[in-house]
Amino acid sequence: MTTEVKPSPRERLLEAAAALTYRDGVGIGVEALCKAAGVSKRSMYQLFESKDELLAASLERRTSAYAAALLPAADGDGSPRQRILHVFEQVETQSGAPEFHGCPFLAAQIELKDPGHPASRVARQVKENLTAFFRAEAERGGAKDPSLLARQLSLVFDGGSARAGIGADELTGLLAPTVITLLDAAGVR
């Protein structure tokens, strides 16, 4: 006999907000979110102050899974070069899925157009963490200018996932040669 624990209304709302905003955009209505979660509007507003807070919490909740899917293990081996390339291999793989619409944290910021929005603040922190990972590896790898290389890698990450997300390009045969050229130019082993 299996016992299934039904997710709580809070969890269902967070899941619906993450899935629907990624698929349809941050303009998705509260009605649609509540309907998808099977939660009344009244209950939603008891759990979250506003739709903005729900969006922020739904992005926050994706943070660990996002990092785990992209980054190599913190205590893993591999050279800085390999660890940086690992991130781009992951996004290349992810981008092959039909439901891929690019990086959710970049999309949220572009759509919200308000750096002060609670969800923009969460998203910005996630992207800053990725840049910090690149910077630390660039430094370990002996990059001439670790800060510049980290900014370049973030730019390639965001440009690549945005373009793949809208179907403007595929990442295969594009991301790896670009990153390798930048790593070589920076002198990262």
Add this chain to the structure above:
Amino acid sequence: MTTEVKPSPRERLLEAAAALTYRDGVGIGVEALCKAAGVSKRSMYQLFESKDELLAASLERRTSAYAAALLPAADGDGSPRQRILHVFEQVETQSGAPEFHGCPFLAAQIELKDPGHPASRVARQVKENLTAFFRAEAERGGAKDPSLLARQLSLVFDGGSARAGIGADELTGLLAPTVITLLDAAGVR
């Protein structure tokens, strides 16, 4: 004595749609668009079949000005390398304006999340024209793989303008070194 010709309702709607969607996103309501244009909803629907068609027409109308602001003169001199760098210098300058929110044609596609939307189709064509410009210059400049270089430059263009548009980074000291590294690696003089 000066004579001022008041823009037509059609022109006012196109202008309002371009300005408001760029500032607030494609979710902007028909009411707000009509109010900003000083045009009744009835008139709007006589001029445009739908809000989707208005968005598409407003992007279409920006196309020439966008290309003129970014691209060097078709019959201008300058090496392929200089002509490619010109585009990135322009976007670097544009990104310094406080009202800069990145490339409007990328943002529209990310926000609409529907490649079949009439406005997405207009936007995609504009970006394909930019990639074609990069490809032609890459070829003239003797790039080893002109198609790859054109895709890389489009990726850097979109990644850079997206990141500057959300305030994640500044393009000064970032775009030029990145593009130069890619041009060097491709062997473009």
